[in-house]
Amino acid sequence: MITIPYLTAVSTYFSYGLIFAFGHLRDFFRRFLDWWLTSNLQGYAPICLGHEDFYIRRFYHRIQDCFERPISSAPDAWFDVVERYSNDNNKTLKRTTKTSRCLNLGSYNYLGFGSLDEYxxxxxxxxxxxxxxxxxxxxxxxxxxxxxxxxxxxxxxxxxxxxxxxxxxxxxxxxxxxxxxxxxxxxxx
Incomplete structure (x- = not known):
């Protein structure tokens, strides 16, 4: 059985808890500011209720650059990943013309049939x-x-x-x- 080192587990849980706590703190101040600066949207139903989108707002945007990476080659053992950048704290990611050559460790192409092969x-x-x-x-x-x-x-x-x-x-x-x-x-x- 594979076990995670204690220090790694504690630091991971601590980081997750810290992001969770800061997320709730930011939500608290956002609710306060929204109450203070009443908008002209009175009478409209809210798009999300309560904490329905908490994960997206406070967790996923911080790490979304790690997921859904666009590639510019066949999904072979090695492939080219398009580099991206963001100017708005990862809410939107813009593609660049640069690519990075990466080892494919996360695709369903484990037999290699997704790439060009002579045979x-x-x-x-x-x-x-x-x-x-x-x-x-x-x-x-x-x-x-x-x-x-x-x-x-x-x-x-x-x-x-x-x-x-x-x-x-x-x-x-x-x-x-x-x-x-x-x-x-x-x-x-």
Missing amino acids: CTPRVIESLKNFSASTCSSRVDAGTTSVHAELEECVIRFVGKPAAVVFGMGYATNSAIIPVLIGKGGLII
Whole structure:
């Protein structure tokens, strides 16, 4: 089991609590100023009630530059991230013409199929011409193709079992399909 060092955990919780406390302090002064400087919006319903947008206003804007990073290349093992800047405390981020070459550690492209490859790319294009993009969808949507049957036959021979079923990535396989196939105490390899 991986454990977080005590000092790291304490400093993280302390920082989170400090931002939370300052956020509430800023909200207090904002309410006071709003009460003091009554606006001409009397009679309009508020867009947000209470603390519905507290996280967005007081937490997310401080760190949003860490998320939703635009890229300017294929999502390969290495890719180019567009640099951004802000003049209004991260409420809006503006793109620059500069890019940074970064190692891809956070994408769903763990097999590397999202990039140009001398071996895979021509075969993917040929497969799309023959079977269309629906081959990767669930069989309820697009039906079973000869490729599905061929792949399942290959898996049957490889694992030495009487039957196999193959699913495309995603499509709620883990949460929707597996519980139907096996019950409590079962094992899927």
